Amino acid sequence: MKAPVTSLTIALTGQPNVGKSTVFNVLTGLNQYVSNWPGKTCEQRIGSLNYAGHEIQIVDLPGTYCLTANSIEEQIARDYIIQGQPDVVAAVVDAASLERNLYLLAELLSLPSPLVLGLNRLDVAEQQGMKVEAHVLEAALGIPVIAMVASKGQGVRELLDACVRVANNPHEYQPKRPEIRADHKVVLEEIQALIAGHVPEPYPVDWVAAKLLEGDEEITGMMQAAMNGSTHNGGKGSGWQAVHNLLMMHEDAFLAVASGRYEWIGRMVRAAVARPKPGRVTVTDRIDRVATHPFWGLLILLAALGMLFWLTYAVGTPIQAWLETNIVQAGARWVSSVLAEAPAWLVGLLAQGIIAGVGTVLTLLPILVIFFIGLGLLEDLGYMARAAYVMDRYMHPMGLHGKSFLALFLGFGCNVPAVMGTRVIESPKARLLTILIAPLAPCTARLSVLALLVPIFFGPNAWWVTLVLIALPLGVMMLLGKGLHELALGGEHHAFIMELPLYQLPNLTEISKGVWQRTIDFLQGAGTIILVVSVLMWGLSHFPGGQIEDSYLAALGRGLAPLGNLMGLDWQMMVALLTSFVRKENTIPTLAVLYGAGQGGASLASVLSGIITPAAAFAFLAVQVLFVPCVATVGTMVEETKSWRWTLLSVGLLLLISLTVGILIYQAGRLSGWGM
Amino acid sequence: MRQLSGGHQFSNQVASMGFTPGVEVTMIQNYTRGPLIVALRDTRLALGRGEAEKILVEIA
Structure with missing residues (x-):
């Protein structure tokens, strides 16, 4: 008999929607570590616990319906x-x-690791009128079957007991395995005979044979490579040829x-299952x-999203305002007073650089938390699928999925929750695509800039100019989505x-745990990036002179003036574009400072309308709505995609698109004489 | 269900979701446009129209 194990690894699998995450959460509590599977964009969760003197590690495998090679999740699970x-x-x-x-x-039964079955959601089954006997199932399957209601924490200890028992007593493990349909039994045996001896470790021979018959691409490639090298079949040609011929005859x-x-x-x-009489219409079907x-x-969808939106801002905005006044600004004031003797740059660094940076992250939290709660509720209810x-x-014509709409819709409030909201999208490619185009959703910050500037230049035409400026990013979003889907993401x-x-x-x-986890993820990932970049940007706008007009940033703006001229913009407006990178709302105050508005009674409106032509203003605003996302969004994108490469691609594309459109608009205006 | 047409990958995906010859499929919702909803093997599935066209059934 084996010596009892004191540490073991349990892999947790299951199809989607079976309550696997609930089981994982109950088992590991907060001892979870989330990262990505090596080299993939799929999320990996590993947790640990100590149970009955055993050190147990639980690896949460992605939920999959089967184990073919058709999707990344399935490959990860079976690998x-x-x-x-x-x-x-x-x-x-x-x-x-x-x-x-x-x-x-x-499928799992043909793999070498011993199995334990967690029969979850017995409470729901009972509600449906179904009676499921765990011990009957156990007898029929030959593997331990544990009755569970994970949402109430029931059956979890028994599951662990079963796992430990199975790990300690491998000789007792005698499962009953499914067989291939009778008419194909002979073929399967023939294939097994042909490949025996060529199957690389640690793949099981019978599993490989079945996969070959299934037409599994990865395994077919593997065996072809393994067998093409062999020549001991002599006159029969390469070993693989025989297998290949057999497979060709049985393609179905x-x-x-x-x-x-x-x-x-x-x-x-x-x-094992006793069903109720058919004809019962479930509550689910009725809804x-x-x-x-x-x-x-x-x-209903629009109403649900509208409500989520409204709630997030109705409750979140006041909290945001409170945080801004009582923590961020108060903090800045306190620092200034305490360090009154210190050099100006230090005070600035602390008050306007670091505290402001922290403030950005902090004020995003109420919005994010409320929104995570809303999303969590919708998901748990089951409404997400509908x-x-x-x-x-x-969404399909753009290479997106229905759930992408949810995320993008939220972008109208703020792009940060929109990017984080893409977590509900299962397909990693669709998720990546949605994240890349999410910054094009016109957020309230951008809209506030429009609301102030459009009337100044377009008076009675303000309404349709605004509409165009909102439709523009949406149009680009759809085109970019389609383009990226076909060109960069494989178009499958x-x-x-x-x-x-x-x-x-x-x-x-369950939902609270999810909200907590997502919030921590945000703070640790995006939050750090936002803080660092905010401080950097502050530095650029402060040094060397202490005034923004003499700063490196202004120098950069002046350097970009030739580019600006193509759009009818001067260096001050270029600097405003640069500061909008930190926060979209910065555009207005930056312009005010750089043009000296607010001094001597000249309001920004009158100053601007004297300097900028409507065509240039239109170009400027078009660039604003199509421009690179704000620091907070970029930070979140990096965190959610786990890739600077993709994030920078998106930023770069948006930069290119926005400037091109701006130039085109201004030049069109110049040539046609409109708005000059 | 009687037969699956369409490519290899499609049939595999669909078969592993439960569409094997002989399985009983119940139509739950079918408005002339947009995806349909069917029930088979205790589950509700939404199917795109293009996909549904490749699944041949026999009405019982």
Whole structure:
């Protein structure tokens, strides 16, 4: 008998929507570490705990429906199990969707690691009138089956006990495995015979054979490479040729493999599950009649988003204002008074550089937290899938998904929650794409600049100029989205097939943990970047003279004046563009200072209208709405994409697009004589 | 369900979601445009129109 293990690694798997994250959170509490799987943009969560004298590490694998090579998540999951070789794999299933959830288990059973099944959401199944017997399932499957209601913390200890037991007693592990549909059994055996001896460690031979029949690209490539080197088949040609021929004759074998699995599942389920009489219309179906209706569904979605929006700002803005006055400004004043004797640059650095930087991060928090709570509620309710369903058909032409709409919609308030909101998008590519174009959503800060400047130059025409200035970034967003999708992100089109989970009452503890985690992530990642860059920008605008007019930033602005001239702008406006990088609202105060407005009674409006022509103003505003995102957004983008490369690509593209459009507008104005 | 047409990758994806020959599929919602909603094997799935066209069913 093996010596008892004192430390083990458990891999947590399961299909989406089974409550796997709840299980993970209950197991690990706050001892979680979130990063990315090496070299991928997929999130990795690892947690640890001490249980009954054992050091247990839990690796949360991405939720997948199966283990083909078709998506990054599936590859990550199966690579980890085969190569990472965890001691135990704990598969979580939803008792109310057993028939489909067991498909993943059917695949997992052909892999070497021992399995334990967590039969979760028994409470929901009961509500649906289904009775699921865990011990019957256990007898039928030959692996431990643990009854759980993770949302109430039930069954979790028993799950751990089972994992430890299985890890300590491997000889007791005797699972029943699914077989391929009868008509393909012979082919499978032939393939197994042909590849035996060529299969690289640590891949199991029978699993590889089944994958070859399935047409799995990664495994096919692997075996082809492994077998093309072999010549011991002599006259029969390379070993791979024989395998290849066999596979060509059975191209539709995947259906046989899938059918075999479902047949097996069917037998398991029939034994263990007692269903209610058919014809019961569930609450979910009743709600969905409206929620997924093409018209009403859309209305409900807009209403839901509108409410989220309104709530975030109705509650968040007052809190923001309070923080701004009582912490940020008070802090700055305090520093100035305490350090009255210190050199001006030090006071400035602390008060306007660091405290202002911290202030930016701090004042974003109320908005973000409220919005995380709202998102968390919608997700937990199950409504997210319906929202995605309603919007998907409008988003697909741009290479986006329905959930992208949610994130982008939030960008109208502020781009930071929009970028963070992309976490609800499952597909890493769609998520990346949404993040890259999110800064084009006109946020309230940009809108406030428009609100002030448009009337000055366009008087009675202000309304349609504003509309154009709002439509412009949206149009660019769609074009850029389409362009990036085709050119930079592979242009692949996943089949639109999406599960609509049952509605359920939100779990408030679960949501709170999620909100806390996301907030900490923000502070540690984006927050740091925002602080550092804010201080840097302050330095540029302060040194060497202590006044912005003599600063490095102003020098940069003067240097950019030739570029500005192409748009009818002078160096002061270029500096205003530069300061808008820190905060979009900075444009106005910067212009005021640089033009000396507010001194001697001359208001900014009158000063500007004397200096800038409407065409130039239009160009300037167009550049503003298309310009690079503010520091906070850039910081958040870096954090969410985990890549400076992609973030800088987006920033660079926006810079290019905004300046080009600005130049085009001004030159068009000059040539046509409009607005000059 | 009777048969799947369409490319290899499509059939694989769809088959692993539960569309195997002989499975019972119930139509839940079908407005002439936009994705449909069907139920099979205890789950509700939303399917795009293009995808639905590649899945041949026999009405029972």
